Amino acid sequence: MKLEMICTGEEVLAGQIVDTNAAWLGNQLMNHGFEMHRRTTVGDRLKDLVEVFQERSLQADIILVNGGLGPTADDLSAQAMADAMGVPLVENQQWLEQLSIWGAERGITLTASNLKQAMLPEGAVLVDNPVGSACGFRVKLNRAWLFFTPGVPHEYKKMVSEQFLPFVKAQAGLQSKVEVTKLLSIGIGESTMAERLEKLSWPAGITLGYRAYMPYLELKLIARDVPQAQQVKAIDQAIAALGDTVVARNQNTLAAEVHQLLLNEESTLAIAESLTGGDICNQLVAFAGSSHYLQQGVISYCNEAKMSLLKVTEECIEQETEVSLLCAAQMAAGVASVNTLIRTTDFAVATTGIAGPSGGTEEKPVGTVVVAVKAHNQVYCQTIGLSSQRSRTYIRDISVAIALDMLRRAIIGIPPIAEYHYITRINSAVYPISELLA
Amino acid sequence: MKLEMICTGEEVLAGQIVDTNAAWLGNQLMNHGFEMHRRTTVGDRLKDLVEVFQERSLQADIILVNGGLGPTADDLSAQAMADAMGVPLVENQQWLEQLSIWGAERGITLTASNLKQAMLPEGAVLVDNPVGSACGFRVKLNRAWLFFTPGVPHEYKKMVSEQFLPFVKAQAGLQSKVEVTKLLSIGIGESTMAERLEKLSWPAGITLGYRAYMPYLELKLIARDVPQAQQVKAIDQAIAALGDTVVARNQNTLAAEVHQLLLNEESTLAIAESLTGGDICNQLVAFAGSSHYLQQGVISYCNEAKMSLLKVTEECIEQETEVSLLCAAQMAAGVASVNTLIRTTDFAVATTGIAGPSGGTEEKPVGTVVVAVKAHNQVYCQTIGLSSQRSRTYIRDISVAIALDMLRRAIIGIPPIAEYHYITRINSAVYPISELLA
Numbered sequence: 088m089k090l091e092m093i094c095t096g097e098e099v100l101a102g103q104i105v106d107t108n109a110a111w112l113g114n115q116l117m118n119h120g121f122e123m124h125r126r127t128t129v130g131d132r133l134k135d136l137v138e139v140f141q142e143r144s145l146q147a148d149i150i151l152v153n154g155g156l157g158p159t160a161d162d163l164s165a166q167a168m169a170d171a172m173g174v175p176l177v178e179n180q181q182w183l184e185q186l187s188i189w190g191a192e193r194g195i196t197l198t199a200s201n202l203k204q205a206m207l208p209e210g211a212v213l214v215d216n217p218v219g220s221a222c223g224f225r226v227k228l229n230r231a232w233l234f235f236t237p238g239v240p241h242e243y244k245k246m247v248s249e250q251f252l253p254f255v256k257a258q259a260g261l262q263s264k265v266e267v268t269k270l271l272s273i274g275i276g277e278s279t280m281a282e283r284l285e286k287l288s289w290p291a292g293i294t295l296g297y298r299a300y301m302p303y304l305e306l307k308l309i310a311r312d313v314p315q316a317q318q319v320k321a322i323d324q325a326i327a328a329l330g331d332t333v334v335a336r337n338q339n340t341l342a343a344e345v346h347q348l349l350l351n352e353e354s355t356l357a358i359a360e361s362l363t364g365g366d367i368c369n370q371l372v373a374f375a376g377s378s379h380y381l382q383q384g385v386i387s388y389c390n391e392a393k394m395s396l397l398k399v400t401e402e403c404i405e406q407e408t409e410v411s412l413l414c415a416a417q418m419a420a421g422v423a424s425v426n427t428l429i430r431t432t433d434f435a436v437a438t439t440g441i442a443g444p445s446g447g448t449e450e451k452p453v454g455t456v457v458v459a460v461k462a463h464n465q466v467y468c469q470t471i472g473l474s475s476q477r478s479r480t481y482i483r484d485i486s487v488a489i490a491l492d493m494l495r496r497a498i499i500g501i502p503p504i505a506e507y508h509y510i511t512r513i514n515s516a517v518y519p520i521s522e523l524l525a
Numbered sequence: 526m527k528l529e530m531i532c533t534g535e536e537v538l539a540g541q542i543v544d545t546n547a548a549w550l551g552n553q554l555m556n557h558g559f560e561m562h563r564r565t566t567v568g569d570r571l572k573d574l575v576e577v578f579q580e581r582s583l584q585a586d587i588i589l590v591n592g593g594l595g596p597t598a599d600d601l602s603a604q605a606m607a608d609a610m611g612v613p614l615v616e617n618q619q620w621l622e623q624l625s626i627w628g629a630e631r632g633i634t635l636t637a638s639n640l641k642q643a644m645l646p647e648g649a650v651l652v653d654n655p656v657g658s659a660c661g662f663r664v665k666l667n668r669a670w671l672f673f674t675p676g677v678p679h680e681y682k683k684m685v686s687e688q689f690l691p692f693v694k695a696q697a698g699l700q701s702k703v704e705v706t707k708l709l710s711i712g713i714g715e716s717t718m719a720e721r722l723e724k725l726s727w728p729a730g731i732t733l734g735y736r737a738y739m740p741y742l743e744l745k746l747i748a749r750d751v752p753q754a755q756q757v758k759a760i761d762q763a764i765a766a767l768g769d770t771v772v773a774r775n776q777n778t779l780a781a782e783v784h785q786l787l788l789n790e791e792s793t794l795a796i797a798e799s800l801t802g803g804d805i806c807n808q809l810v811a812f813a814g815s816s817h818y819l820q821q822g823v824i825s826y827c828n829e830a831k832m833s834l835l836k837v838t839e840e841c842i843e844q845e846t847e848v849s850l851l852c853a854a855q856m857a858a859g860v861a862s863v864n865t866l867i868r869t870t871d872f873a874v875a876t877t878g879i880a881g882p883s884g885g886t887e888e889k890p891v892g893t894v895v896v897a898v899k900a901h902n903q904v905y906c907q908t909i910g911l912s913s914q915r916s917r918t919y920i921r922d923i924s925v926a927i928a929l930d931m932l933r934r935a936i937i938g939i940p941p942i943a944e945y946h947y948i949t950r951i952n953s954a955v956y957p958i959s960e961l962l963a
Contacts, residue, residue, distance in 0.1 A: 100561050102551025103736040105543055109566075113540025123538050125573070128547075128564035135563070298541040358824070364810025365803025368824045372802025375882055375917055383830035386796070386806045386822030388815070391866035396821060396834070428829035444813055479813055 088259050090121055091147040093139055094128040095154040095164060096238060101130075108153050108243055117296055118267045119252055120311050121259070131155070136167030144171070144229040149255055151247070154238035156221035158200035164235055165224070169208035172228055176206040179213055182222045189220055214250050218242050223250070232258065263312045268322050268337065270306040271344075273488045274507025275332040277304055283328045290317045301481065302488040303340070306333075331505035334492050341491040342370035348498045349380040349434075356494075358384040359397055359422035359437040361409070362456065366487050367436065382432050385422050393439075397421030398524075410451050412468040412516045415439050415459035419466050420523040435461040436494050438486050442479045455513070456486045462497035466523060469493075469504050469515040485510070526697050528559055529585040531577055532566040533592040533602060534676060539568075546591050546681055555734055557690055558703040558749045569593070574605030582609070582667040587693055589685070592676035594659035596638035602673055603662070607646035610666055614644040617651055620660045627658055652688050656680050661688070670696065701750045706760050706775065708744040709782075711926045712945025713770040715742055721766045728755045739919065740926040741778070744771075769943035772930050779929040780808035786936045787818040787872075794932075796822040797835055797860035797875040799847070800894065804925050805874060820870050823860050831877075835859030836962075848889050850906040850954045853877050853897035857904050858961040873899035874932050876924050880917045893951070894924045900935035904961060907931075907942050907953040923948070 092112055099106050106128065113123050127143060129135045136155070143150055155164030169176045182205040190197045207213065207224045214223030214234070219242040225234045234254065236246050272280070277297050284295055284306075296307035308325060310318045326333050335344040349356060358368045358381075368384035371377045385396050390409050393399040398421040399414055407413050418437035440456030447453035454473035459466055471489060473482050489510065493503040504515050530550055537544050544566065551561050565581060567573045574593070581588055593602030607614045620643040628635045645651070645662045652661030652672070657680040663672045672692065674684050710718070715735050722733060722744075734745035746763060748756045764771050773782040787794060796806045796819075806822040809815045823834050828847050831837040836859040837852055845851050856875035878894030885891035892911035897904055909927060911920050927948065931941040942953050 100551060100564060101555050101734075102548035102553075102561075103734070104738075105545055105548040107543055110540035110543040113538060115540075117539050123540075124568070125577075126538060126566035128566070130562070139563075296539075296541070300542075360803070362810075363807075364815075365798075365806035365822055365824065366810075368803035369801075369807050372800075372804075372824075372826070373918065373921070375880075377802075378826060378884075381824075381826045383826060383834060384803055384822075384824030385834075386803065386810075386819075386824070388810070388819045388821060389864075389867070392821035392864050395864045395866045396823075426827075426830050426833045428833045429827070442813075446816075480811065483811070 088121075088149065089124045089147045090116065090255070091124050091143055091150045092126040093143060093150055093152045094126065095131065095136060095152065097130045097161070099154070100128050108238070108240060111244065112151060112153075112247060114298075115247060115252065116255075117307070118265070118309065119256070120263070120265045120294075120309060121255060131161040131163060133163050133167055133170070136163055137171045140168055140171040140228065140233060144231040144233065147231045149258060150231050150233045151251060152233055152235045153243060156204065156223070156235060156237045158198075158204055158220070165207055168211075168226060168228075168233065168235070172208055172210075172226065174209040177209045179205045179207045179211075179222070181213055182207075185215075185222070186220060214246060216242055216246060218245055225254070266310045266313075266318065268308045268310070268318070270308070270322075270325060270329070270333050271335040271338055271341070272304045272306060272329060272332040273302055273334055273341070273485075273492060274510040275304060275329065276509060279508055280304060280306065280329065280332075284325060287324055287328060289324075290321055293318075293321050302484045332507050334495065340370065341488055341495065343374070345491050345495050345498070346371055346374045346377060348495060350376055352498060354380055354433040354498065355382050356380050357382050357422040357425070357432040357435045359418040359435070360384065360386050361388060361393070361418075361439040362442040363438045363483055363487050363490065364388070366483065367438070367490055370487070370491075382429060383422065383426050385425065387418065393418060397425060408451070410440055410455055410457055412457060412459075412470060412514065413518075415457040416466040416468050416516070416518045417523055419459040419461040420518075420520055423461050424524065433463065434494060434497060436490050438490050440482075440486060442482045442486075443475065444479060447475060454482055456482065456489075458486065458490045458493055460490070460493040460497050460503050461520065462503065464520045466518045466520060467493065467497070467503040467515075468518070470513040472511045472513050526559075526587065527562045527585045528554065528693070529562050529581055529588045530564040531581060531588055531590045532564065533569065533574060533590065535568040535599070537592070538566050546676070546678060549682065550589060550591075550685060552736075553685060553690065554693075555745070556703065556705045556747065557694070558701065558747060559693060559697070569599040569601060571601050571605055571608070574601055575609045578606055578609040578666065578671060582669040582671065585669045587696060588669050588671045589689060590671055590673045591681060594642065594661070594673060594675045596636075596642055596658070603645055606649075606664060606666075606671065606673070610646055610648075610664065612647040615647045617643050617645045617649075617660070617662075619651055620645075623653075623660070624658060652684060654680055654684060656683055663692070704748045704751075704756065706746045706748075706756070708746070708760075708763060708767070708771050709773040709776055709779070710742045710744060710767060710770040711740055711772055711779070711923075711930060712948045713742060713767065714947060717946055718742060718744065718767065718770075722763060725762055725766060727762075728759055731756075731759050740922045770945050772933065778808065779926055779933065781812070783929050783933050783936070784809055784812045784815060786933060788814055790936060792818055792871040792936065793820050794818050795820050795860040795863070795870040795873045797856040797873065798822065798824050799826060799831070799856075799877040800880040801876045801921055801925050801928065802826065804921065805876070805928055808925070808929075820867060821860065821864050823863065825856065831856060835863060846889070848878055848893055848895055850895060850897075850908060850952065851956075853895040854904040854906050854954070854956045855961055857897040857899040858956075858958055861899050862962065870899075871901060872932060872935060874928050876928050878920075878924060880920045880924075881913065882917060885913060892920055894920065894927075896924065896928045896931055898928070898931040898935050898941050899958065900941065902958045904956045904958060905931065905935070905941040905953075906956070908951040910949045910951050
């Protein structure tokens with residue numbers, strides 16, 4: 088079965104918006120065991136739309152069309168499809184009634200533009216849109232079913248999940264049950280991961296998929312008609328092969344995992360950031376409920392701020408510099424107790440280092456990063472050495488990931504310092520908190 | 526002249542990566558006065574590639590092909606193009622020499638995979654890649670020139686800018702000079718902006734383009750063969766019509782503009798964030814050189830942190846709550862002077878508010894945000910009311926933008942509190958710094 092997508096709209100074609108709807112569909116299809124065959128992106132010209140509908144309908148079995156169902160003059164998908172089929176547009180009574188209800192609920196008098204959204208090619212099958220004024224529809228032309236969806240992302244995603252994917256499954260005559268487990272990893276590249284996994288044997292029905300989005304590499308285990316026990320075994324086998332590089336299951340980011348753990352444990356957190364500049368804090372505050380655990384953050388960008396706000400000692404800066412195990416440890420201990428109105432936080436995390444492109448020395452080149460995590464009465468620190476050739480963004484992103492992973496490990500009670508694959512550790516230390524605050 | 530793009534690669538088609546190369550090209554073409562006609566995305570199958578090259582070569586005049594020039598087995602663009610033309614692959618001597626130099630410089634012995642990158646369809650014109658091992662090339666088939674580029678973004682962008690765009694211009698026989706001015710705006714929607722601008726008269730050769738990327742709306746003034754004086758007049762006319770909503774010229778973000786201003790002025794900055802959670806700080810630290818002005822940031826997420834770290838008074842919290850003009854003012858004044866080892870910073874910015882989805886009250890619903898900016902001896906504050914229906918992300922993003930814009934205005938010496946279009950101001954105040962620190 089050949090699946091294609093047609094994306095419409097000048098703003099997508101001209102790059103005024105990045106086509107995330109397209110990437111999302113590719114991912115969804117993969118999660119359900121289907122493969123996309125071709126994607127065609129065209130603008131809003133009627134002639135181009137008619138041409139592409141006719142052309143692709145000769146080649147594909149199912150085509151998802153996205154966009155062009157809105158109320159304005161440049162929304163031409165229904166008209167173009169009618170022209171491509173050589174049929175008129177006719178008023179769909181069912182959607183007309185739905186629109187009246189939709190307008191009444193919002194106190195909106197329906198205009199001619201709104202009513203246009205109930206005009207579908209003759210013979211089209213209505214596809215409900217429970218969250219918007221643009222209905223979807225599907226029609227058969229030549230060998231293909233063309234399935235029309237709105238461009239607004241949340242309306243589109245709902246329609247794809249609830250109606251398009253079941254339609255594809257029914258057309259494919261599949262009864263198979265597809266389940267996907269996502270393992271989030273850091274510090275390992277795609278070729279290394281593939282090499283480790285592809286030499287193992289996997290139960291029939293399991294396929295592996297990879298998706299890199301810095302600083303993460305996501306592994307998908309797609310199980311089609313695989314019994315639960317075998318799936319569990321396959322997941323365990325992947326985790327065993329990948330070791331510490333696996334940092335979360337079915338989460339998109341480490342911040343999401345850490346947020347959930349801190350909420351579950353009812354623990355408190357403080358954050359001291361130098362090169363990461365507030366990014367760790369910001370990623371956690373993005374989640375509602377972070378106020379339950381996050382007490383304070385300090386971005387101690389200059390050394391005076393480290394000393395004045397976090398009680399890093401002058402001796403430490405003079406003897407060890409600000410990029411040292413001791414400095415990171417003092418920062419973590421300091422930020423945990425800087426708020427004199429509440430008790431010391433359960434956990435604290437601190438980062439310091441050289442993000443570049445300048446500021447490196449021979450002894451501590453760009454890419455030298457120290458991360459410390461305070462867990463109850465201990466502070467765990469490590470210095471990592473990233474390539475000085477990498478960008479400031481890369482160095483900062485990896486630093487945030489390592490910090491969040493050390494924190495995650497501390498919260499679940501395993502050693503905070505872990506073995507990734509391509510992250511080089513320069514040194515490490517553990518300090519009792521009493522020693523740092525003395 | 527019909528311009529198309531063909532994107533290749535399973536990872537693009539399957540949505541494992543979002544196709545930002547495609548959006549970038551659309552933008553570049555628009556900036557140079559050209560229009561993209563169609564984009565086709567296919568995977569790595571040889572048969573599909575051959576088919577799409579033949580098919581599109583009958584329809585378009587110039588086709589940019591992206592991806593599939595790497596050294597691995599699934600990089601098939603050159604082979605597919607040779608098959609589509611019915612010619613063999615032949616070794617390109619010039620690129621072979623280039624590869625030898627490239628390998629020698631890096632101490633790499635060239636493998637068969639590397640050498641494959643010098644095999645081009647017979648008759649192809651070499652396109653140099655000064656930053657990578659994959660050369661580009663172009664060939665003529667049917668009515669089209671097909672121009673092949675590598676998928677690696679920085680190699681691709683360099684080749685497009687330095688070689689593809691000049692080629693397109695030459696093919697188009699255009700001598701016209703296209704200049705683009707970008708105006709970054711906040712607090713105004715696309716329909717309002719279009720309404721204000723489209724009723725004005727514009728010199729011949731000026732076209733307007735819009736691009737929304739939250740929280741910004743970018744206006745492009747594209748001038749084709751327009752004399753300098755008329756361009757300046759057009760830009761001034763746009764700025765006059767859009768007023769305070771225009772916040773920067775030829776910058777992608779407000780953070781970039783503020784960063785540049787602070788560097789130029791050699792001023793210092795401190796940041797206190799509550800609902801924005803470190804995002805203001807993080808956006809500035811993303812730029813190299815931010816250490817020249819940024820002294821410290823405090824994320825005072827709980828009230829105790831506001832009081833303990835920033836010297837917000839207990840009376841203020843009790844009588845006015847933490848979401849008040851006075852609290853934001855005290856936060857700004859406090860963070861400017863919290864670092865006792867250096868003098869008070871020239872500027873400071875503070876945010877506090879309710880990002881939701883819970884935590885609102887009848888008096889202060891979700892979306893109530895207070896922003897304060899300290900400029901030398903004054904602190905300027907305003908409360909804005911955003912819709913409580915909007916997402917946490919939206920509320921935080923707009924808050925960051927307003928804070929950075931108030932700061933920007935303070936640095937260039939105009940009143941920090943401005944009139945945007947869709948941002949509702951609830952109240953505002955100005956405090957002398959002496960009053961806040963007393």
